[in-house]
Amino acid sequence: xxREIGEVILDLQNISLRFGxxxxxxxxxxxxxxxxxxxxxxxxxxxxxxxxxxxxxxxxPQEGTIMFHGKPRKDMEPHMAASxxxxxxxxxxxxxxxxxxxxNIMTGRNLMMKSNFLQxxxxxxxxxxxxxxxxxxxxxxxxxxxxxxxxxxxVGRLPYGLQxxxxxxxxxxxxxxxxxxxxxxxxxxxxxxQDMCRFVLDVNDQFGTTIVLIEHDMGVVMDISDxxxxxxxxxxxxxxxxxxxxxxxxxxxxxxxxxx
Amino acid sequence: xxxxxxxxxxANTLDTFPRLLMQHAKTRPNxxxxxxxxxxxxxxxxxxxxxxxxxxxxxxxxxxxxxxGDRLAIIGDNRPRLYWSxxxxxxxxxxxxxxxxxxxxxxxxxxxQDAEIKFAVxxxxxxxxxMLEIQPDVPLxxxxxxxxxxxxxxxxxxxxxxxxxxxxxxxxxxxNQSDFLDAEIDKGSSDDISVMLYxxxxxxxPKGVCQTHGAFIAxxxxxxxxxxxxxxxxxxxxxxxAWVGDHLxxxxxxxxxxxxxxxxxxxxTVMTDLREIGPTYYFAPPRVFENLLTTVMIRMxxxxxxxxxxxxxAMAVARxxxxxxxDGKPVASGERLQYWLSNLLVFGPLKNVxxxxxxxxxxxxxxxIGPDLFRFYRSIGINLKQLYGQTETxxxxxxxxxGEIKLDSVGKPxxxxxxxxxxxxxxxxxxxxxxxxxxxxxxxxxxxxNADGYFxxxxxxFFDQDGHLKIIDRAKDVGRLTSGAMYAPNFxxxxxxxxxxxxxxxxxxxxRDSVTAFINIDLEAVGNWAExxxxxxxxxxxxxxxxxxxxxxxxxxxxxxxxxxxxxMMSGSQVxxxxxxxxxxxxxxxxxxxxxxxxxxxxAERYAVLIDALYxxxxxxxxxxxxxxxxxxxxxxxxxxxxxxxxxxAPQAAKSAA
Numbered sequence: 001x002x003r004e005i006g007e008v009i010l011d012l013q014n015i016s017l018r019f020g021x022x023x024x025x026x027x028x029x030x031x032x033x034x035x036x037x038x039x040x041x042x043x044x045x046x047x048x049x050x051x052x053x054x055x056x057x058x059x060x061p062q063e064g065t066i067m068f069h070g071k072p073r074k075d076m077e078p079h080m081a082a083s084x085x086x087x088x089x090x091x092x093x094x095x096x097x098x099x100x101x102x103x104n105i106m107t108g109r110n111l112m113m114k115s116n117f118l119q120x121x122x123x124x125x126x127x128x129x130x131x132x133x134x135x136x137x138x139x140x141x142x143x144x145x146x147x148x149x150x151x152x153x154x155v156g157r158l159p160y161g162l163q164x165x166x167x168x169x170x171x172x173x174x175x176x177x178x179x180x181x182x183x184x185x186x187x188x189x190x191x192x193x194q195d196m197c198r199f200v201l202d203v204n205d206q207f208g209t210t211i212v213l214i215e216h217d218m219g220v221v222m223d224i225s226d227x228x229x230x231x232x233x234x235x236x237x238x239x240x241x242x243x244x245x246x247x248x249x250x251x252x253x254x255x256x257x258x259x260x
Numbered sequence: 261x262x263x264x265x266x267x268x269x270x271a272n273t274l275d276t277f278p279r280l281l282m283q284h285a286k287t288r289p290n291x292x293x294x295x296x297x298x299x300x301x302x303x304x305x306x307x308x309x310x311x312x313x314x315x316x317x318x319x320x321x322x323x324x325x326x327x328x329g330d331r332l333a334i335i336g337d338n339r340p341r342l343y344w345s346x347x348x349x350x351x352x353x354x355x356x357x358x359x360x361x362x363x364x365x366x367x368x369x370x371x372x373q374d375a376e377i378k379f380a381v382x383x384x385x386x387x388x389x390x391m392l393e394i395q396p397d398v399p400l401x402x403x404x405x406x407x408x409x410x411x412x413x414x415x416x417x418x419x420x421x422x423x424x425x426x427x428x429x430x431x432x433x434x435x436n437q438s439d440f441l442d443a444e445i446d447k448g449s450s451d452d453i454s455v456m457l458y459x460x461x462x463x464x465x466p467k468g469v470c471q472t473h474g475a476f477i478a479x480x481x482x483x484x485x486x487x488x489x490x491x492x493x494x495x496x497x498x499x500x501x502a503w504v505g506d507h508l509x510x511x512x513x514x515x516x517x518x519x520x521x522x523x524x525x526x527x528x529t530v531m532t533d534l535r536e537i538g539p540t541y542y543f544a545p546p547r548v549f550e551n552l553l554t555t556v557m558i559r560m561x562x563x564x565x566x567x568x569x570x571x572x573x574a575m576a577v578a579r580x581x582x583x584x585x586x587d588g589k590p591v592a593s594g595e596r597l598q599y600w601l602s603n604l605l606v607f608g609p610l611k612n613v614x615x616x617x618x619x620x621x622x623x624x625x626x627x628x629i630g631p632d633l634f635r636f637y638r639s640i641g642i643n644l645k646q647l648y649g650q651t652e653t654x655x656x657x658x659x660x661x662x663g664e665i666k667l668d669s670v671g672k673p674x675x676x677x678x679x680x681x682x683x684x685x686x687x688x689x690x691x692x693x694x695x696x697x698x699x700x701x702x703x704x705x706x707x708x709x710n711a712d713g714y715f716x717x718x719x720x721x722f723f724d725q726d727g728h729l730k731i732i733d734r735a736k737d738v739g740r741l742t743s744g745a746m747y748a749p750n751f752x753x754x755x756x757x758x759x760x761x762x763x764x765x766x767x768x769x770x771x772r773d774s775v776t777a778f779i780n781i782d783l784e785a786v787g788n789w790a791e792x793x794x795x796x797x798x799x800x801x802x803x804x805x806x807x808x809x810x811x812x813x814x815x816x817x818x819x820x821x822x823x824x825x826x827x828x829m830m831s832g833s834q835v836x837x838x839x840x841x842x843x844x845x846x847x848x849x850x851x852x853x854x855x856x857x858x859x860x861x862x863x864a865e866r867y868a869v870l871i872d873a874l875y876x877x878x879x880x881x882x883x884x885x886x887x888x889x890x891x892x893x894x895x896x897x898x899x900x901x902x903x904x905x906x907x908x909x910a911p912q913a914a915k916s917a918a
Contacts, residue, residue: 140299142300148297148300148526149526149528152532205413
C-alpha cells in the first residue's frame with residue numbers, strides 16, 4: 001500500500017453526551033489518523049450516529065475534549081465543521097429530491113462560492129468564472145463516481161443505491177479532508193455494496209481523504225477499514241484493527257449475545 | 261480516388277488506412293475527425309490532431325519493439341485513443357486484433373493465444389485486471405498499455421504502461437527519427453492485412469478473419485458512394501469496436517469519406533449523447549430500434565388522453581402515407597397536408613427526443629428486423645435501410661437503395677459485389693471485400709471459399725422478381741420435420757421476436773413430428789404490462805411462470821401460427837407447445853454469442869430435460885440451472901416450468917398478396 005497512514009488528526013477524549021437523563025455516549029475516547037478508514041460499529045442504539053454528530057458539531061457533548069488538527073474545539077456548529085474540511089452523508093438520504101443530480105452536487109460547493117447573491121443573479125463575469133470552475137470540479141466528481149448518465153435526472157426519480165452515490169458525490173464536491181459516512185451501504189444489494197466499497201476505497205486512495213464510517217455489514221467493515229471502534233449502549237467496548245476486534249469476546253457478546 | 265479494386269500498391273495512392281489518414285490531415289486539417297465527451301463537454305479532435313496522436317502512438321509502439329506483422333490486441337469501449345491505436349498499428353504494418361470488451365477473461369485468453377499477441381492496448385483497469393488474470397496462459401504477452409489511468413496507481417507489474425507515457429516516448433522517438441514513420445507508412449501495401457476480427461463463434465471456436473486494407477477500403481468506398489456520404493456527416497460510434505459493422509462504419513468509412521466519429525461518454529449515456537450529437541448517419545442493430553420503440557410506446561401509454569389521441573392520429577397518418585412520402589412516391593395532397601401537420605406535432609419532436617432529427621441514412625443489420633418496426637421508423641420519416649453482410653465480407657454484400665425499400669428483403673448487391681445462389685439455396689458472394697484468410701486456419705479458409713473464388717455465406721435465401729435478396733435462415737439450420745416439410749427455425753424465431761413481449765425464442769423441430777419453442781419474455785415490456793394489470797411479481801423467474809403471462813405469450817404464438825399457416829412452405833412448422841424459460845438467456849452463460857445470437861445446439865444440450873418434456877406431453881417440468889454472475893461467481897436458479905399447448909391452424913391455400 002502506497003497510502004501512508006499519518007498522524008492523529010482527530011482526537012476525542014472522554015466524550016459523554018446526555019439528552020436530559022438519557023446517556024447517549026459515556027466516556028468515549030478514540031482517535032482518527034490521517035488517511036485512514038476508521039469504522040464505528042455497534043448494535044442498534046449503540047450511539048454510532050450520535051458519535052458522528054458529535055464529530056460533525058451537531059451535538060455538543062457535556063463532557064470531554066475534541067482535538068481537530070491539534071487544536072481543541074468546543075461548541076462547533078455544523079457549518080463550521082464544513083468549512084474546516086469535514087463533509088458527511090446521512091443515514092436517511094438528505095438530498096433535494098426535486099433538483100437534478102448535477103445541482104445537488106453543486107450545492108456541495110456552496111461554501112466555496114465567493115461571489116454574492118446579486119453577482120450570481122446577474123451572472124456577472126466573476127460569478128460566471130466561478131460557476132465554471134465549480135462546475136468543472138463537480139464534473140470530475142461525476143466522472144469519478146461514474147454517474148454521467150444521470151447528470152440531469154431529478155434525484156427523486158433515482159433508485160436508492162444511486163441516491164446514496166449522489167450523496168457521496170455531494171460530500172466529495174466539498175473536497176473534504178475528513179469524510180463522515182453514516183451507513184453508506186445500508187439497504188443496498190450485494191452489487192451496489194461492492195460498487196460503494198470500491199468508491200470508498202478509491203476516494204481514500206486517490207484523494208487521500210480520511211474516512212470515518214458507520215456500517216452494519218460486518219463483511220464490509222472488516223474488509224475496508226484500517227481500524228474499528230465498537231460501541232455498545234453508549235460505551236466503547238473495543239478498538240483496534242479488524243482482526244483484533246473480530247475476536248474480542250466483549251464484541252462477540254454484544255453482537256451475538258451470551259448464553260445464560 | 262478511382263482505385264476501387266484495391267489491387268494496386270503504389271506508395272502515392274490512397275490504398276492503405278495510414279495514407280488516407282495522412283491525406284485527411286493534409287487536405288482538411290481543421291475539420292473535426294472525432295469528438296468525445298469529457299467532463300460533460302464535447303471535445304473535438306481535428307484530423308491534424310488525430311494524425312499527430314497516431315504518430316505518437318505508432319512511434320511509441322515502435323520504441324517498445326513493435327514490428328511489422330506483429331499483432332496488437334485492442335480492447336475497450338469506443339474511445340478515440342483506441343481508434344487511434346488501430347491506425348498507429350497499421351502505420352507500422354502491424355495487425356490490430358479487436359476484442360469484445362465485455363468478454364470474460366478466459367474468452368480473451370483464447371483469442372490472445374490464437375493471435376499470438378505480444379502487445380495489447382486496453383481501455384481501463386477492468387481490462388488490465390483481465391489481462392493480468394490470463395497472463396500465465398498467454399506467455400507471449402509482453403506489454404499491456406492502458407488508456408485510462410484511473411485506479412492504476414498501485415499496479416507495479418512491469419508489463420503495464422500508460423498510453424500517455426507511450427505517446428510521450430513516441431514523440432521523443434519521432435523527434436529523433438522524424439522520417440522513420442513516413443518510411444514505415446510507405447512500406448505498406450493495400451494487400452497487407454489491415455485488421456483481424458474474430459467471428460462470434462456461433463459454431464465452434466472463434467476464428468480470426470484477416471481483412472486487407474484493399475478489402476475494407478473497397479467496401480467503405482462502395483458504401484460511401486452508394487449513400488453519398490461526405491466529410492459533413494456525423495456518426496455516433498457506440499457499438500463494440502470488435503464488431504465488423506463498427507469497423508466499417510466508424511473506422512473504414514470515416515477514413516474514406518472523412519466524416520466525424522463521435523464517441524459516447526459511457527455505455528449508459530448513449531441515448532443522451534445521441535440526442536446531443538444528432539448524427540446524420542446512424543447504425544443500430546434491430547434490438548436497439550426495438551428498445552427505442554418500446555420505450556416510446558410505454559411512455560405514450562402513460563401520457564394524458566389528449567396527447568395519446570394526437571399520437572395515435574399521427575401514427576395512423578404515418579401508416580397510410582409516411583413510407584410512400586419518404587420513397588418519393590405520389591401521394592394525394594390531402595394526405596400530404598395531414599402528414600405535414602403530424603410531422604410538426606408528433607414526428608418532429610419524437611425524432612428530436614430520439615436524437616434522430618438529422619439522420620440522412622440509418623442502417624440496421626445483424627438480425628432480421630420486424631416489418632412493423634421497420635415500417636414505423638420509415639413512416640415517421642427516418643430513412644432506415646437494411647444491409648446484409650458478414651465479418652468475412654467486411655459487412656458488405658447487399659444494401660437497400662434509397663426509394664426501393666422492401667420490408668422483407670436486404671436489398672440489392674452492393675457496388676463491386678457479385679452474388680449468386682447455390683443449388684441448395686446458399687448465398688455465394690464474390691468481390692474485393694472478401695477475406696484474405698482465416699488466421700492460421702487454411703482448412704477453414706479452403707472450406708469457405710470455393711474453387712471459383714466465391715465465399716460461402718452459409719445463409720440460405722433467394723432473389724425476388726426485382727432482384728432483391730431475401731434471407732430465410734442459416735443454410736445448415738434449415739431442416740425437415742418427420743413429415744418432410746421444410747423447417748427454418750430462425751424464420752419462426754424471428755416472427756416470434758417481433759412481438760414486443762418476446763425477447764428471445766428458440767425453436768426445435770428438426771427430425772421431429774412437430775415444432776416447439778422456448779420463450780424468453782421481455783422483462784421491461786411484460787413487467788410494465790403486469791404492473792398495469794396490478795399483478796405483483798418478484799423478478800424474472802416469478803413473472804415468467806404466471807398464468808396470465810403464458811396466455812399473453814400464447815396469443816403471440818397463435819398469431820405466428822396463423823401467419824405460418826398461410827405459407828404453403830411453412831404451414832407444417834406451426835408451434836404446437838411452448839414454455840417460458842426461468843432465466844434470461846445470457847452470453848455469460850454461453851447461451852448467446854456476444855452479438856446476442858442464440859446458440860441453439862448449446863441450449864438444446866443444456867436444457868435437454870426441457871425439450872424432452874416438451875415432446876413427452878408433461879404439463880410441467882422441474883429444472884435447475886447454474887448461472888454465472890457478472891463478478892464471476894456462480895449460483896443456481898431452480899424452477900418448475902409450465903408447458904402449454906398452442907392452437908394450430910389448418911394450412912390455407914396461398915393467398916396471393918396482389
